[in-house]
Amino acid sequence: MSDSIPSSANGRGAALVIGAGIAGIQAALDIADAGFKVYLVERSPSIGGRMSQLDKTFPTLDCSSCILTPKMADVPRNPNITLLTCTQVEAVEGQAGAFHVTLERQPRFVDESVCTGCGLCTDVCPVITPNIFNAALDSHKAIYRVFPQAVPAAFVIDKRPSPCKITCPAHIPVQGYIALIAQGKFREALQRVREAGVPFVGTLGRVCYHPCESECKRADWDEAVSICALKRIAYDAGRDDEKPQPVPIQYEEHVAVVGAGPAGLTTACNLTRRGYKVTVFDALPSPGGMLAAGIPEYRLPREVLNDEIDYVLAQGVELKLNTPIGRDGGPSLEDLRRDHQAVFLAIGAHGSSRLGVPGEDLPEVFQAVPFLRHMNMGHEANIGKHVAVIGGGNSAIDAARCALRLGAEVQLVYRRSRAEMPAAPWEVSAAEQEGVKLTFLSAPLRVIEKDGHAAGIECIRMKLGEPDSSGRRRPVPVDGTEYVMDVDTIIAAIGQNVESDGLGVETKWGQFVVDPLTLETSAKGVFAGGDAVIGPASVVEAIGAGLQAAESIHRYLRGMDLRDGRSQDHPKSKDIQISPAEAVKRAPREHMPELPVAERINNFREVELGLTAEQAMAEAQRCLSCAVCSECNQCVTACQRGAIVPEDAPRRIEVDVGAIVVATGFDVFDPRRKPEFGYGKYPQVITSLEFERLASASGPTAGRISLNGHPPNKVTFIHCVGSRDRSLNLPNCSRVCCMAVAKQAHLAHDRLPGAQITVFYMDVRAFGKGFEEFYDRVRKEGILYRRGNPSEIVRRGDHLFVRAEDTLLGEPVEVESDLIVLAAGLTPRADASGLAQILHLVQGTDGYFQEAHPKLRTVESSVPGMYLAGCCQGPKDIPDTVAQAKAAASAAMILLNGKGANHASN
Amino acid sequence: MLQIESRQFAVERGLFACIQCGKCTGGCPMAMKTRLNPRDLIYRVLVSGNGFNLEGREELWDCTTCLTCYSRCPKQVNPMEAILAMRGAIVEKGKIHPNVKTALESTFRNGNPLKMPRSDRAEWAKELQLKAFPDGGAEYLFYIGCTPSYDPRGQKVARALVRVLGSAGLDFGILGNDENCCASEVRRLGEAGLFEAMVEENTAAFTELGVEKMFTVSPHCFNVFKNDYQKLEVGAKFSAQVQHYTQVLADLTRDGRLKFNGSFEQKVTYHDPCYLGRHNGIFDEPRAILQGIPGLELIEMDRSREKSLCCEGGGGRMFLEGTNPGTRLAQQRVQEALDSGATILATACPFCLLTLEEAVKHLNAEEKLRVLDIAEIAERAL
């Protein structure tokens, strides 16, 4: 999406101000007050910047928010200012006087113009996350307001990628239904998955190979969350007998779906919900595709499958069974295309690969897929007492476990070793437990015939040779190791293929060729997905394809662009960093009970028995909320104004401006880079910014300086952490820390009567107006300044000691401390070089944006028409920042007035 | 008088960059117990006009070369190197301690500072039938070093390592009696001339033997080969890729070539040797090996990694008492290990092993804590 906002409302030119800390706010207000249009762009959800985090300001001890809040409030009131929060600059073209700027606005998920800030949403939100504004000293919900005085006052949702949802081929909102289960809301959990377009919840909860669990972040602490088992209980405990009502038809186009497997039915379900008439054709006598014909009942009870298929059909999907398309005398694809405006081919992979050995056509040699289909459709299977299953995939295991249940002794023969088996490991071990014998590195040579019947199979031993094109080591026969297996039945399960002949659509190896993003085939209006495209794969991939196809078909029928805004690029889960709100306590994953082996091997009863409700709730609580917002949508229900926009997406905004003021501020040095101080390891060691939040009346402790409820009584401050440090390539002085420490030492003295307060310093730089006087005052209060910069902090027992040399004594000293404040330096923004590239700004060797002349052009940047304000140009305090902001504003206005173009370029 | 030309000395070593912050002294483990004060020393050099007198500065021999000072310095001044240079000036004038003299003479004559004959160097391996380098055609040179070659405790480590490497199928050979001291301690003791001569000799020998990849038992040997040889003109040709054995084992474990079929059911804490950790930034590999051993529970002491407390065995201090022989740092270190609740104190350096073991005896803690090298723990879990 992209918007264009008229650029100069009053015809007098406009300016862009990037960053809305005190510098950006001040510059914007000045320029706007002079009658120019201003776009004030802020990356975070609220304006205010670092200053809003401070408690008191040196040297006058004014309350920071008391002096800042009125300025913040002026911004939305000023008719000349357009405030764009959650927004960043993407590109700038043009030159001084005529810049064309592209902005990208990240979704807030709450409509600013509607939200009243009532907070009902926050009350119901189940997710907590560290409160970054409070330096992570406390937490807030996934939907929150940055701080009470935030501007705009609207709430915002913190929504990020989570590994499970990204990895899930159907992108099911995993964390959402898990969050609901954690609260015991099983019905809502089931509803949530269905809302996401996935009708097969109980089915997936039983048969999914759950690739999500392999990426689950919880495994970094102990074990992955049982995502799949939780899906199962969402269905088992959340289902009811109510069927959905048919959805009224809105559009005249009619869609044909070929194949009533999970891909086809998912597409049908979603298109029906959007108001299309959909007919599903299937060659078999019952719907479900491989779910019904392939997967055995002991893994997927038919009652569950049928209930979920009924759920799809009840919405108005029309089903035509016993209707093969393009073969066996059924209608052709062309017939379908005449009567339907779009077709989705989801015919699965129901053909079988031949063994290619003599004797294969004897009556006792079966193919796994027809064997399973035959049995699953309720027919008697005529197998003997000694069965060999050839193959190592899931179909082989299913066939073996079925044959066993029919009373046979079963041997599985696989030509590579266990490590190469494509079957899921838990399926393999279940088969073993039940009594299936596994023979590895062995392959059939011929089926031994006796009187027209199979009387055994001759095999040969294999060994693993060089890796083949699939990267697996190629099995090669070992000469002279032939042997005979005494069996009366052989089930071949060595591969499935797609029966795509006769449809007239382009294929490769029998599989339909499609555009991977849109699923379009070579025939216009014909789409394909599922096993029919990727070969025998999985239910959840088929469902994913079904969702993709529904979206494409809708766009196609509505004449919309098929690709716009869609992509298959997701962040890699290993790149996703998470910060749980609370320390993660080790808790092993909950396991489902299973039917004892003795009770399962002679029947088709379900083997896995599901979690109990209590187990499920405990298991759900193990989820770490990687994406922060879980997408449970409870806030959507709670908000009475309808302010929440779950599908909010990034937006492009283009503006034209004459001048740009850059006011992006600074970052705080991360003291973890100086491990000798143990920051991040000792809770008693904090940064000066964290101290500001501890001391602030609106902070996590309401201004009481305390750690875990205990006021400290030995407080030590350490100067210059991450400043003036060449070993970290941070050579500059941060300019504000000396005075900030003086202020904080004063606050500590004031709020902690009787506490021993020590400041370790190298030298005190009290250079500004009133600074030295303030430093005098603070020392006189009884604060001990010791010269010498500490080398390390060590712990003995429960006590922390700051180790330093008191250089005036010339002796090493140790000062016991129960709160240690590191005066962490200021650094350029982590993304400063990124912005520098977009704006073509020059950075100094220290990383800050470089001014055009160090003495005479202190607010002009290296690019004419762009001006610098505040700490993005170098560390400075609030008075200097405000002064520079006003200067930058005035320089911008000179240019906007048409006088500055010459001046700017010389 | 033992004077150095202090102005030139300070300029050459960048001492004028010092802002007298005191971080070096604040972290120096020897400053706690001796007169050694690196900041003060630098300041005195700076203000001494052009002649700084080293006479009577016994504390120069207290430095253990742990490198804490340099690792804390915000201005990249290296007090340790300044101290070594001052030692050099003393040695050059021949004013050296008798113990130092013996160690240096033995190194010169016997190729080891321990007064042991060259012909006994390979005794430790006489029952092991190891490949000779390079005639055996091995991929790696296993450089043993003096302490593991001669000291009975060190020999155990060398033999354990041989078994571990063997089980992983690593192809290595040894030099036997032809192996010569690496000269690390010669350098720490300030004998720059002898050091240069030995670097020249060893570099020529390694070049001739065609050593491409090698690893050592001791972090001290590892460090000198890796960081000091090439800095000298006579060592510029030294081109072998040098690893410490913990790096080799960590690689072997990662590749699945080294497998632990047994277990080691103990609470282990790991002492980072200065020359492995602070000097060379190798903190993770030793831990990775330990964490890969079944049953082993790794506990961290407060002073770990960058903050590890020196055992006082480096910088020639194996041969010197120092001005305050009272409580050795190793005793403090062992106490920290005891407080951590560990039953095993692991390390990966022969000097650490000896000093820590000595300290355990001194504290009568043999019942509660054993000191083992990582190679020995790995061997027990094969």
Ligand SMILES: Cc1cc2nc3c(=O)[nH]c(=O)nc-3n(C[C@H](O)[C@H](O)[C@H](O)COP(=O)(O)OP(=O)(O)OC[C@H]3O[C@@H](n4cnc5c(N)ncnc54)[C@H](O)[C@@H]3O)c2cc1C
């Ligand atoms: C034995 C076995 C066990 C499996 N177990 C699992 C499991 O535990 N978990 C998992 O995730 N996946 C499993 N799978 C794979 C999974 O079933 C498939 O990936 C999934 O069903 C594919 O869905 P689909 O809709 O693409 O195709 P299908 O489910 O095959 O559906 C296609 C439908 O189209 C019909 N059709 C075909 N041709 C025509 C035509 N010309 N005209 C009309 N109709 C036609 C077919 O009859 C069928 O009903 C298993 C597969 C097998 C064989």
Ligand code: SF4
């Ligand atoms: S419930 Fe709605 S109106 Fe109220 S704060 Fe939340 S989003 Fe805004």
Ligand code: SF4
């Ligand atoms: S969707 Fe759920 S988790 Fe996300 S903000 Fe709303 S209530 Fe919170």
Ligand code: SF4
């Ligand atoms: S911890 Fe929760 S959100 Fe994160 S990957 Fe696992 S299930 Fe998903």
Ligand code: SF4
């Ligand atoms: S190397 Fe270690 S012992 Fe020597 S001066 Fe530096 S900190 Fe002190």
Ligand code: SF4
């Ligand atoms: S740490 Fe560096 S700058 Fe500080 S006193 Fe020591 S040598 Fe000087």
